[in-house]
Amino acid sequence: MDKEKLRTIFRSVWDRIKRYKWITLTVSAMLLLSIVGYLFIIFGGRFIFDEKAVILPAASTVVAEDGTVIGKLYTENRDYVTIDQIPDHVEEAFIAMEDQRFYEHAGVSFPAVARAVYRDILAMSKVEGASTITQQLAKNLFLVNDKTWMRKTKEVMASIYLERNYSKSKILELYLNEIYLAHGIYGVGTAADYFFGKNIEDLNVEEGALLAAMVKAPNTYSPQNDLEAAKQRRDLVLQQMANNDTISTEEMLDLQATSINLKSQKDERDPWLDDYFAYVLEELEQSYGLSREALKRGGYTIQVNMDPTAQKIAYNQMQKSDFFHGSNESINGSFVLMEQETGKLRALIAGRDFELSDTNHLITKKQPGSVIKPLAVYGPAMQLRKFSPYDLIPDRDIDYDGYRVGNADGHYDDEVTQYQAVVESKNAPAVWLLDQIGIEYSKSILEKMKLNIEDNGLAIALGGLETGLTPIQITEGYRTFIHRGEWLESSSIAAVYDRDQERLQPKQEEKINVFNSQTSWNMLRMLEAVVNEGTAKAGEYPKALAGKTGSTQHPKVDGAVKDAWFTGITPDYVMTTWIGYESATSENYLTTGSEASTRLTKSILTEIDKQKPLTEKFTKPDDVEDLPEPIELPVIEDVTATIEFGGFSIFNGVLNWTPTDDSRVIYRIYEQTDEGDQLIGEVEGKGSYKIDRVNVFNTREYYVVPYNPLTNKEGEPSNIASLKIDF
Numbered sequence: 251m252d253k254e255k256l257r258t259i260f261r262s263v264w265d266r267i268k269r270y271k272w273i274t275l276t277v278s279a280m281l282l283l284s285i286v287g288y289l290f291i292i293f294g295g296r297f298i299f300d301e302k303a304v305i306l307p308a309a310s311t312v313v314a315e316d317g318t319v320i321g322k323l324y325t326e327n328r329d330y331v332t333i334d335q336i337p338d339h340v341e342e343a344f345i346a347m348e349d350q351r352f353y354e355h356a357g358v359s360f361p362a363v364a365r366a367v368y369r370d371i372l373a374m375s376k377v378e379g380a381s382t383i384t385q386q387l388a389k390n391l392f393l394v395n396d397k398t399w400m401r402k403t404k405e406v407m408a409s410i411y412l413e414r415n416y417s418k419s420k421i422l423e424l425y426l427n428e429i430y431l432a433h434g435i436y437g438v439g440t441a442a443d444y445f446f447g448k449n450i451e452d453l454n455v456e457e458g459a460l461l462a463a464m465v466k467a468p469n470t471y472s473p474q475n476d477l478e479a480a481k482q483r484r485d486l487v488l489q490q491m492a493n494n495d496t497i498s499t500e501e502m503l504d505l506q507a508t509s510i511n512l513k514s515q516k517d518e519r520d521p522w523l524d525d526y527f528a529y530v531l532e533e534l535e536q537s538y539g540l541s542r543e544a545l546k547r548g549g550y551t552i553q554v555n556m557d558p559t560a561q562k563i564a565y566n567q568m569q570k571s572d573f574f575h576g577s578n579e580s581i582n583g584s585f586v587l588m589e590q591e592t593g594k595l596r597a598l599i600a601g602r603d604f605e606l607s608d609t610n611h612l613i614t615k616k617q618p619g620s621v622i623k624p625l626a627v628y629g630p631a632m633q634l635r636k637f638s639p640y641d642l643i644p645d646r647d648i649d650y651d652g653y654r655v656g657n658a659d660g661h662y663d664d665e666v667t668q669y670q671a672v673v674e675s676k677n678a679p680a681v682w683l684l685d686q687i688g689i690e691y692s693k694s695i696l697e698k699m700k701l702n703i704e705d706n707g708l709a710i711a712l713g714g715l716e717t718g719l720t721p722i723q724i725t726e727g728y729r730t731f732i733h734r735g736e737w738l739e740s741s742s743i744a745a746v747y748d749r750d751q752e753r754l755q756p757k758q759e760e761k762i763n764v765f766n767s768q769t770s771w772n773m774l775r776m777l778e779a780v781v782n783e784g785t786a787k788a789g790e791y792p793k794a795l796a797g798k799t800g801s802t803q804h805p806k807v808d809g810a811v812k813d814a815w816f817t818g819i820t821p822d823y824v825m826t827t828w829i830g831y832e833s834a835t836s837e838n839y840l841t842t843g844s845e846a847s848t849r850l851t852k853s854i855l856t857e858i859d860k861q862k863p864l865t866e867k868f869t870k871p872d873d874v875e876d877l878p879e880p881i882e883l884p885v886i887e888d889v890t891a892t893i894e895f896g897g898f899s900i901f902n903g904v905l906n907w908t909p910t911d912d913s914r915v916i917y918r919i920y921e922q923t924d925e926g927d928q929l930i931g932e933v934e935g936k937g938s939y940k941i942d943r944v945n946v947f948n949t950r951e952y953y954v955v956p957y958n959p960l961t962n963k964e965g966e967p968s969n970i971a972s973l974k975i976d977f
Contacts, residue, residue: 303391306330306427308549308749309440312530314556315744321519321527323545330549330749331439331450333423339496340438340450340458341422346490347462349383353418358382358409384409387425431461432468432475445473447513455497456505459487473510481510522565525600526556528610530742537756538746549749554742555594560587563857564597573850574602574829575842577810583829583847584611585854586725590824593729593738595722609832615718616828619800619844620675621815622713624773625727627680628672630695631687632769639669639772639877640960643679653708655681667961669880672776673784675799677712684711698764699727699737713800721826728817729824731774731796734871735765768874775877777819778868786816789849791856794821794867799844810839816847820855821865827851883956883965884910886917891952891971893944903941903973907954916957918964921950932957941973949974 309324333341345352381389388408412421427437435441441461442450448457463483464471473480485506492502530552534540540550564585567573574581587597600610631637645663647656655677662678663670671679684692689706696703701723705715722740730737739760746754765773777796780786785799797818804810814829827847831838840846858864870876889907905919913935920927930952933939944950950973956965 300392304424306424306437307547308427310545310548310550310552312527312552312554314554314558316558318523318556318558320523320530320554320556323531323542325546326436327434327440328427328436328549329439329443330427330437333419333426335450336423336426336438337451337453337458339455339491340453340461341426342494342496343455343459343462343487343491344422344426344465345383346494346496347487348386348465350490350494352383352422355382356410356413358385358406381405382409383425384412384421387421387428388412390428391424429465430468431464432472443513444515445512455491455501456484456488456508456510459491459505460484460510463487473512474515477510484510520562521603522562522599524606525565525604525612526554526561526598526742528600528604528606529595529598529612530554532610532613533742534746537741537743538754540746550754551747551751553744553746555589555596555744556598556742557587557596559861560597560858561599563861564599564854567850567854567857568599568602570853573846573853575846576831576840577838580831580838581829581840582611582832583827583850584721585828585851586612586721586826587854588725588729588740588824590729590732590819590822593726593740594744595740595742596823598742611828611832612722613720615720616813616830617715617718617802618713618724619802619813619815620677620680620713621724621798621800621817621826622715622719623672623675623680623711623800624731624777624798625699625701625724626692626696627684627687627711628668628776629731629765629769629773630692631668631683632772633695633765634687634691637668637683637687639776640667640880642667642961642963643671644682645671645676645679646682647678648682650681650685650708653681655708655712667880669776669779672798673779675780675785680711681708684708695764696727698762699723699730700739701727713802721828724815724817725824725826728798728819728826730764731770731777732819732821732824732868733770734767735763735770737762737764767871771871771874772877774819774868779880781818785844786818786848788845789852791852791859793855793859793864795819795852795855796868797848797851799848801843804839805834806836807839810841811843812839814840814842814844814847816844816851818851818855821868823855823864825851825854827854878914878960881912881914881958881960882910883915883958883963885966886954886956886968889952889954889968889971891950891973893973901944903944903950903952905939905941905952905954905971905973907937907968909935909937910956914959916959918955918957919952920955920967921952922970944973 800815
């Protein structure tokens with residue numbers, strides 16, 4: 251071939267290349283862009299995926315031992331359930347209605363996507379079309395606030411990513427927990443309880459179909475809103491399940507004939523639950539480090555120690571106006587019931603009409619008044635082993651470098667036993683005793699019970715504290731007297747589980763030995779006498795009860811009461827009741843004192859006893875000696891003297907008097923002589939004394955003095971009896 255012909259062929263080829271150059275470049279570019287776009291869609295989902303969004307916020311539930319739900323915390327009301335908990339027929343109902351090819355596709359229905367895009371273009375708005383379950387999940391998890399034209403593309407990308415990184419079971423689990431089912435309910439687990447009062451595992455086929463029926467328009471198809479529309483939609487789901495051969499036609503017809511049976515919904519939650527719920531939230535933060543925000547998302551299950559019966563009783567009794575006497579109706583109160591053996595808080599009332607935003611009087615510090623005396627004075631004094639219950643201590647108006655205190659009734663007995671001082675709640679002996687044992691020592695005992703106070707004055711003995719104590723703290727302190735001197739931190743929480751049902755560990759429980767067993771038992775017996783014969787006699791409760799009253803003076807109203815207390819102990823429980831106002835103004839004051847708190851406490855115990863019989867008597871520990879009852883010395887006015895004949899001395903004298911019923915009283919016999927009165931003998935528990943070798947020619951005079959062996963104190967001398975013979 252010659253050169254000219256070659257040139258002609260070359261020019262022809264070159265002309266053709268030049269002619270199709272832009273077409274070739276355009277096709278190549280489109281091919282490249284398609285490949286890049288495909289790869290972007292396949293692998294770009296990771297940029298849309300948000301790992302935090304896949305951890306669905308789940309409600310934290312507080313539940314009592316009997317299953318009573320006390321409260322829930324959530325951003326979305328969702329009780330997360332696993333795919334293993336969800337019955338197959340519930341899964342099948344949702345698949346039949348929402349995505350029949352769920353187990354076949356790779357997360358995206360491309361024909362449906364194409365139709366959606368086409369409709370969007372025609373409508374010039376976001377009308378969109380049907381989506382797979384995976385696409386619905388991706389949209390709701392990652393694109394809920396995305397309003398851009400790229401939303402459908404992003405939805406596809408995120409769906410493919412989910413399918414590549416999660417199993418079908420996990421995707422379905424997330425979907426069934428994420429969906430909204432009206433009335434603030436998220437997920438099939440929450441809906442099962444809300445609509446049917448069942449756990450998800452117990453749902454039957456028609457109930458599962460009803461939940462699936464609601465997904466398209468939850469408010470429209472909610473049986474709470476439109477029962478007929480809900481039934482029609484449910485029956486359609488059952489039809490779809492039959493079409494998919496997950497149920498037979500016969501089953502479908504039987505199920506479609508059933509009516510919808512719903513759980514009745516309470517209009518209001520029980521008002522006595524908020525008090526306990528509020529305290530649980532405080533303890534969760536203090537002991538477990540769980541903030542309210544963490545609880546709203548974390549899906550924790552908190553099992554608590556509340557006794558619903560006791561809680562309801564306490565609440566109902568707190569509503570009765572008979573126990574609340576004040577200057578106006580704003581008078582408030584709180585109540586703590588702690589199981590003494592375990593420290594479990596069984597009932598907690600934070601206020602008479604408490605709501606979660608109100609002041610929680612269980613954890614608000616207040617001046618405790620005389621309730622502090624056993625904790626700060628008498629218990630510590632006996633623990634020193636220098637003072638015993640029947641030791642005599644001064645009951646006088648004493649000046650302590652400018653600090654003086656009077657008894658409430660203005661009366662002083664010169665000296666009294668500790669026992670009497672406790673029973674009558676005398677102020678002067680308590681201050682004297684605190685001065686003797688020392689403020690620092692007293693505070694060291696209080697600190698063992700986590701009662702840390704900054705005060706350094708003798709007013710501690712009377713509860714005159716700068717910031718005061720909480721009812722919970724006082725209850726924990728009094729537990730030492732029924733439990734051999736051991737202090738134990740109380741708790742409202744039995745256990746906390748995370749969403750994976752792993753149990754969380756709280757901070758380590760503390761137990762501290764504060765008093766020895768004998769001190770504790772002595773104090774308990776003294777407090778029992780306070781209830782039986784002292785300042786806590788008000789009200790009726792027939793079984794074992796010990797306790798202490800306390801009241802504080804109002805700072806702005808003379809003679810009025812600011813705080814009224816009673817802390818009680820039974821063999822089963824320790825309890826504290828407070829009555830007062832949120833603020834001590836001239837308009838807010840109590841018109842009765844601690845007798846109201848005492849009566850209220852006994853009323854609550856009486857009602858609890860009707861539901862669950864409480865223990866009749868206190869049981870003395872084996873390693874302690876019982877505290878004897880106090881001895882009341884008689885006044886003797888009938889001593890007589892006679893002479894008897896016979897015996898070795900021929901003449902004997904006999905003194906007779908009427909003894910008291912208490913056989914422990916010792917009677918000392920004194921003879922009056924020129925040298926002074928002489929003790930000639932004594933008898934115990936008897937009303938006679940024999941005098942040997944009487945000189946009948948001289949008149950002798952005698953008298954009897956009762957003696958208390960517990961206090962080592964003599965009583966008043968009797969009348970004078972003369973021993974003589976009249977010739």
